[in-house]
Amino acid sequence: MAGPIQYEDAFVVGLKLRDFPAHKYWEDGRLTPVCDLRAGESCLHDLKRAPTVLLDQPYHTLAFYLPRAALDAIADEANAPRIRDLSYQPGAGVNDVAISGLGGLLRPALSHPDQANRLFVDHVLLALGVHVAQTYGGMRPMLRPARGGLTPWQERRAREFLLANIKNGVALKQVARECGLSVGYFSHAFRRTLGVAPHKWLTEQRVELSKEKLRDDGLSLSDVAAECGFSDQSHLTRIFRQAVGVTPGVWRRALKR
Template structure:
C-alpha cells in the first residue's frame, strides 16, 4: 500500500471536510515529509471518520476545543473519553485509529513519520528512538507542544507571510521535542555550545542576504557546510543570538530602511522588494522590531512629512 501523509487531501477525506486544509511541510530530516495541519468543522455530519491505511508514522494532535464523550477505536478496541482543549494526544498510524464524528472539532495535527524520528536520532548520534506511547484516549499536558502549535497556527492562517526557514526551524523543534519527551531520545554526544566558524558565518550571511524572499530551506543552508540541520541551527543561533528565520526578518527590515532612505518608493513596493508578502506584513514586522511603523520611521529619518502610502 502506498503511504500517504496525514495532511492535505488525506486529512480532508479522513475527516470529511468540505475544503482541503492548509498544511505546512518540511523535509529537513532524511527528506521525510513532516507536516502540520489545522482542522476544524463547527457543524459536522454525524458519521465515522474515514480510513487512513496503515502507516509507519504518528499523528501528534493538539486539541483546540473540548470534545466530550468522544468515541475512539483502533484494532477492535473502543473507548469513550472526554477530550480536553489544550491536551496533546499521540496516535500510532500502524494501529489505524478512527473516531466517531458527531460534535464540532478543532485540532492541530502534526504528521510525524518514523523516518523523521530515525533522522533526528542519527543527527544526535543517539540510539534509535523508541515507539511513541499511544495509549488510546490518554492525553498529555505538554506546554512545549502548545507553544509550538500557537506559533504555527499563525503561520497556517497567513501562509503567504511565512518563510520556509521558519517552518523548518519550528518543525525541527517539534520533532526533537517529540523524540525526547515521548520516545526517550538521549543525545549520544555532548551538544556543542560553539558557533559557526567565521568563514561559515560569512557564507551563511551571504546566502541569506541573497534570498530575502525566504525560499531557501534550512536543509539547503546546512548542506552548504556539510552539517546536519540540527547542528547548523544550534550553531547559527550560538553565533548570532537568533535562529535563521529571525535573522532573515532583521535583514529584511535593514534592507527596507536603506530603500526608504535612498529612494522615494511607495511602502507597498518596498515591502515586496525586500521579501515581505505585502505592506501589512511589512508594517507588522517592522513595527515589532523598530518600535514605530515604517511611515513614521521614514518621516523621522527624512523630515519630509510624507504620508503613508
C-alpha cells in the same frame, strides 16, 4: 466514522483546539475507553495501528505528522539510539504544555501563510519533534563534546545564501545543506556564531534592507515590502515597528527632515 488512513510507519500528534466530549476512538479495530478531550490536550496516533475516530460533532485539531525518517534523523542528530516506538495511551488526551505552546506559535503562520517565516516554522517543528522523541520515545542523548560555531566559510556561505533568498525565503534544511551540516547542528552553530537564530537574523536583514529602500521616494511602502521579502505593506509595518519602534512611514518622514 473517519475514513481509513493508509498504513505507514509514522505518527500523528493531534493538538485539540476545542473540546470534544465522549471521544470514541479505535486502534486495530478495538474501541478504546471513551473519554472527554479538552482544548489544549494532545493525542498520539500510530498510523501502523489503523487509527479511527467517530466524528459526530464539531472538532478543530492541529495535526503534526512525524514519519519514521524524521524520528531517526532526530535520534541520529542527538547521537542517541533510534526510537523503536512511542509510549502513549490510545485515545486518551494528555495535557502536554510543550505541544500546546508550540502549536500556539504555529497558528498565526497557518492563519497567514503568506506572512510566515519558513525558517521560524522549521525551528518550531524541529523543537516539537525533539520533544516527542524525548517525552514519548525515551530518547536520551549520549555524551559527546560540546558543539562549536560555524567555520568562517560556513558563516560566509550561510549569510550569502540567506541574503540571496531574502525576497522569497528559504527552508532551514536548504541553508544547512549549503554548509554541509545537519539541520540541528547548523541551527545550534549559527546561533552560537551570530548570536541569534537564522530566522531572526533574516528578519533583521529584511528590516535593514527596508531602511535603505525607504530612502527612495520613488518606491511606495508596498514596493518596499515586496523588495524586502514581506508579504504586504501591513506585514512590513508590523515587523518594522517591532524592530525599530516606529512605522516605516514615520521613519521615511524623519529622513526627509
